[in-house]
Amino acid sequence: MPELPEVQALVDFLTERIVDDAITAVELGSFSVLKTYAPAPQAFAGLVVSGVSRHGKFVDIDCDGLHLVFHLAKAGWLRWYDEVPRAALRPNKSPVAVRVRMLSGGGFDLTEAGTRKSLAAYIVDDPAQVPGIERLGPDPLADDFTLDVFAQVLAGRSAQIKGVLRDQSMIAGVGNAYSDEILHVARLSPFAKASALDEDQVARLYEALRETLRSAVVTASGKPAAELKDAKRAGMRVHGRTGEPCPACGDTVREVSFADSSLQYCATCQTGGKPLADRRTSKFLK
Structure with missing residues (x-):
């Protein structure tokens, strides 16, 4: 997508x-x-x-x-x-x-x-x-999308942070692929509760959100429409790279599968070394 x-x-x-x-x-x-x-x-x-x-x-x-x-x-x-x-x-x-x-x-x-x-x-x-x-939420690359605005988006949200990033009514423009990338850069579990993040984690996630998207925009800029899909795939750190080494630590990129999608993450970087269980068979590990 x-x-x-x-x-x-x-x-x-x-x-x-x-x-x-x-x-x-x-x-x-x-x-x-x-x-x-x-x-x-x-x-x-x-x-x-x-x-x-x-x-x-x-x-x-x-x-x-x-x-x-x-x-x-x-x-x-x-x-x-x-x-x-x-x-x-x-x-x-x-x-x-x-x-x-x-x-x-x-x-x-x-x-x-x-x-x-x-x-x-x-x-x-x-x-x-x-x-x-x-129904769109704020654009994450807009000049007025400050850390305070982002913190207000997260405040009181009991949902898992990956779901918040993908919810277009909260933040406009982020989907499955870039939410994986942002969370990897921020070193956060996809299933951490948004409301449970401390100030340092919120600031880290904010910077990861902005810098990941900015970098991807620069990479895509000037490319013909026919080349954009391949450029997106080539630039991914963890998304779509199940079984490959994590570019940050070398651990194996892991996957959680759903009925019609999947997410990728690094356990060492994001979940303290704990693999996340597949939702189809068991509860998530936090």
């Missing part, structure tokens, strides 16, 4: 290519991807793109006040063309959910692999009309 750094890179990528260009058509390859009913996609024809921005994991294309907003979800991605295929999309005949054609001849597809379709697009006059954006 694309997270804040990759989504920001996509925003920068699109900004360079479509701002001040006009949209000639927005075509749907999947009618279920569009979560709004009015205005219709045809309303974009002839409108000039005035800006591209990010709200958490949402991309927002502003066209003279009409917004095309999309969330790539777990298996979605953006495919750029310098010359868009001329053939019109045939609904439900390919992984392409949305195609955007630009006056310059370029454009992009929003694609989604697999059978579980969760990629979502919205056509709105105001991004705040998108339910997921309306």
Whole structure:
């Protein structure tokens, strides 16, 4: 799933290519991807793109006040063309959910692999009309996201810290992969209770959150959309690296599996050497 750094890179990528260009058509390859009913996609024809921005994991294309907003979800991605295929999309005949054609001849597809379709697009006059954006918590890279603000987010939260980091209503933009990375850098167990962290741990986690995301944004910056997934995987310290040596201490990276996801961590760095039990068979070890 694309997270804040990759989504920001996509925003920068699109900004360079479509701002001040006009949209000639927005075509749907999947009618279920569009979560709004009015205005219709045809309303974009002839409108000039005035800006591209990010709200958490949402991309927002502003066209003279009409917004095309999309969330790539777990298996979605953006495919750029310098010359868009001329053939019109045939609904439900390919992984392409949305195609955007630009006056310059370029454009992009929003694609989604697999059978579980969760990629979502919205056509709105105001991004705040998108339910997921309306519920977003603060952006962790914003200038006003201070240590005090972060401490307030955590205060009184009995949830496990990995869940808090991934909750978009608390902190916008972090998902499964970067929460693993942040917690490894902060040397904290994924299952520590947010409200139980002391001042030093909160400060450590805050710095790890900001620096991990900043570094990932720098790494992703300037890369073509087609290279962002590989760049993300290559930059991971523990996420997706089960069985490999921890880059900090050399211990073996371990995994906890869930029904439809998993997390990775280093027991030496994060849990005092204690392996975390698989939730499917036993309780977590703290």
